[in-house]
Each structure stands twice: as structure tokens, then as C-alpha cells.
Amino acid sequence: MRRWGTGCPRRIPLDDWERERGLVVQLHQLTAALYLAAGLVAGLGLALPMRSLLRGAASLLGVGALVHGIAFSQLHRADPPVPLTDIPAAISFMAWIAVCFSLVLLYRARLMALSVLVAPIAFLSTFFAALRLPHAEPATTLGSGSWPHAHVLLAGSGLALLGVAGLAGTLFLLEHRRLKAKRPLSSRTPWPSLEALDRVNRVALALGFPLITLGVITGLFWDEAAHGAVFTGSAHEVWSLVAWAIYAVMAVVRFTSHQGARKAAASAVCGFLFLFFAVVGVELLV
Numbered sequence: 001m002r003r004w005g006t007g008c009p010r011r012i013p014l015d016d017w018e019r020e021r022g023l024v025v026q027l028h029q030l031t032a033a034l035y036l037a038a039g040l041v042a043g044l045g046l047a048l049p050m051r052s053l054l055r056g057a058a059s060l061l062g063v064g065a066l067v068h069g070i071a072f073s074q075l076h077r078a079d080p081p082v083p084l085t086d087i088p089a090a091i092s093f094m095a096w097i098a099v100c101f102s103l104v105l106l107y108r109a110r111l112m113a114l115s116v117l118v119a120p121i122a123f124l125s126t127f128f129a130a131l132r133l134p135h136a137e138p139a140t141t142l143g144s145g146s147w148p149h150a151h152v153l154l155a156g157s158g159l160a161l162l163g164v165a166g167l168a169g170t171l172f173l174l175e176h177r178r179l180k181a182k183r184p185l186s187s188r189t190p191w192p193s194l195e196a197l198d199r200v201n202r203v204a205l206a207l208g209f210p211l212i213t214l215g216v217i218t219g220l221f222w223d224e225a226a227h228g229a230v231f232t233g234s235a236h237e238v239w240s241l242v243a244w245a246i247y248a249v250m251a252v253v254r255f256t257s258h259q260g261a262r263k264a265a266a267s268a269v270c271g272f273l274f275l276f277f278a279v280v281g282v283e284l285l286v
Contacts, residue, residue: 021133021134023074024071024074024075024133025130025133025134027067027068027070027071027074028068028071028092028126028127028129028130028133029127029130030067031064031067031068031071031126032123032126032127032130034060034061034063034064034067035060035061035064035099035119035120035122035123035126036119036120036123037060038057038058038060038061038064038115038119039057039115039116039119039120039123041053041054041056041057041060042054042057042058042112042113042115042116042119043116045057045112045190046113046116046190046191049190051112051190054112054113054115054190055112057112057115057119058103058106058107058112058115060119061099061102061103061106061115061118061119061122062103064099064119064122065096065099065100065103068092068095068096068099068126069096071092072092072093072096075089084148084149084152084153084156085148085149085151085152087132087280087283087284088128088129088131088132088133089129089133090152090156090280091125091128091129091280092125092126092129093152093153093156094125094156094157094159094160094163095121095122095125095126095129095160096122096160097156097157097160097161098118098121098122098160098161098163098164099118099122101160101161101164101204102114102115102118102164102167105164105200109192109196109199109200110190110192110196111192111196111197111200112190113171113190113191113192114164114167114168114171114192114200117167117170117171118164118167121163121167147218147219147221147222147225148222150218151215151218151219151221151222152215154211154212154214154215154218155211155212155214155215155216155218155219155279156215157208157211158208158209158210158211158212158213158214158215159208159212159215159275159276159279160208161204161207161208161211162204162205162208162209162212162247162268162271162272162275163272163276164200164204164208165200165201165204165205165208165268165272166268166269166271166272166273168197168198168200168201168204168265168268169197169201169264169265169266169267169268169269170265170269171192171197172194172197172198172201172261172262172265173262173265173266173269175191175192175193175194175197176194176262176265179194194261197265198261198264198265201261201264201265201268202254202264204268205250205251205254205268206255209247209248209250209251212244212247212275213244216240216241216244219237219240223237234286235282235286236278236279236282236283236286239277239278239279239282240278240279240282242278243271243274243275243278243279246271246274246275247271247275250267250268250271253267254267
């Protein structure tokens with residue numbers, strides 16, 4: 001997987017980006033506020049419990065996703081457009097994909113409780129982007145064609161879906177622990193069943209792993225176009241390939257053997273934590 005934010009960068013005039021980034025940052029700040037409000041309302045909805053508050057949280061999450069999408073449209077109005085290969089933009093994109101996928105689950109599978117975890121993480125991601133985007137400088141990736149953006153779109157989407165699998169796994173483990181401890185839960189509390197959470201885990205892995213795989217492949221083509229070699233041996237590439245191999249094993253075990261739902265949930269949580277560190281954490285540290 002290609003390292004984001006690199007690839008034969010060339011400085012370009014900042015006038016266009018300077019004119020546009022103020023609006024982009026404001027939209028990210030508004031998005032972060034909406035995601036934060038959605039998380040707080042969802043938390044209240046589970047604590048009281050009140051389904052109306054959970055529906056309100058889902059609506060706030062939907063409005064946030066809409067504003068988030070507008071922010072991306074503004075991000076690319078500069079000439080030349082600011083690349084998604086910048087870490088703040090890439091993390092913001094991952095959060096947007098995760099929220100959109102979660103909204104589908106909220107309304108199709110009635111998993112309203114998922115917003116309790118999705119909204120705060122989306123808030124942190126967009127807030128981080130809002131802080132970092134004012135200091136970003138647009139760059140071009142000469143000689144790389146469309147591989148850089150294809151890589152980020154595919155790998156970012158896969159990372160987002162596997163993140164949702166990790167969140168569903170977290171909820172599964174919490175619910176499993178509650179049931180094992182025989183702690184009663186109000187019948188009014190709209191907590192998702194273990195079966196529903198396991199189904200989300202399975203679907204997210206089935207969709208996310210192929211996208212991550214395509215992200216790895218396009219990253220190799222990006223390396224070839226930029227450096228004449230499909231593998232440069234950077235820390236980001238090594239860690240990312242290790243993470244991909246781990247997920248390949250997880251996918252084989254999940255879909256070809258009779259893995260228990262609890263083990264699958266724990267694997268989804270641990271696998272995503274390692275993947276996020278390998279793809280984003282290493283990039284921020286090196």
C-alpha cells in the first residue's frame with residue numbers, strides 16, 4: 001500500500017487553496033459539531049432510554065454526512081484540487097464513508113445503537129481534519145496518473161468498512177458480557193441483538209477486505225509509476241502489507257470455517273486497531 005502524502009510532490013501556488021480552505025475548514029467544523037451532537041443525543045437515547053432520541057441522533061448523523069459531502073466538493077474546487085493523499089483529507093474521507101455505511105445499517109437493520117460509537121469517532125476524525133487542513137499545502141503527484149486518488153478512495157473505503165466491523169464487534173462483546181453476567185436490560189432499550197451485530201461484522205468484512213485488497217494493488221501501481229518499482233520498502237508499505245495479510249487470514253477463517261461469533265467480533269476489533277495503526281498511525285509517526 002502506497003504511503004499517503006507522498007509521490008513526487010511539486011509545490012504549487014497557494015492562492016486558490018487559500019481562497020477555498022476557509023470554507024472547507026468551516027464546513028468540517030460544522031460537520032464535527034453535528035457528529036458530536038449526534039453522539040451525545042444517541043448516548044442520552046440509550047441511557048434514558050428513548051427511541052425518539054436515537055432517531056434524532058440518526059437524523060443529526062445524516063445531516064452531518066450531507067455537510068461532510070459538501071465539504072469534499074469544496075475541497076476540490078481549488079485549481080489544482082487538493083489531493084486526497086493528504087492525511088487530514090484521507091482521514092476525513094474514511095470518516096465520511098464509515099458514517100454513510102452506518103446510516104444504511106441504522107435504517108435498514110434498525111441498529112440505532114451503532115450511532116453511539118460511530119458519531120464520536122466521526123467527530124474526532126473530522127475535528128482532526130479541521131485542525132490540520134488550514135496548514136495543508138496542495139501538491140501534485142507528477143507521473144503517477146490517477147493511481148494516488150484511486151488508491152486512497154479504495155483503501156480509505158475499505159478501512160472505513162472494516163472500522164464499522166470493529167465497532168460492531170465492540171458492541172457485540174459488550175452485549176455478550178452483559179448477557180453472560182446476567183445483568184438485566186430494560187425492554188425499552190433498543191440494543192441490537194448479537195445476531196444482528198454478527199451479521200454487520202460479516203457484511204462489513206465481506207465488503208471491506210476486497211476494497212483494501214484493491215487499495216494495496218493500486219498502491220503498488222502508484223509506486224511503479226512514481227519510482228519505477230512496485231515496492232520501495234518504506235515503513236508504511238511494510239506495515240500495511242502485514243495488516244493486509246492478517247485480514248486475509250481473518251477473512252479465510254471467517255468465511256471458510258465455523259468460527260464463533262464472539263471470536264469473530266474480537267478479531268474484528270483487534271484487526272482494525274492494528275490496521276489503523278499500520279495505515280494511519282505509522283504515517284503520522286514516520
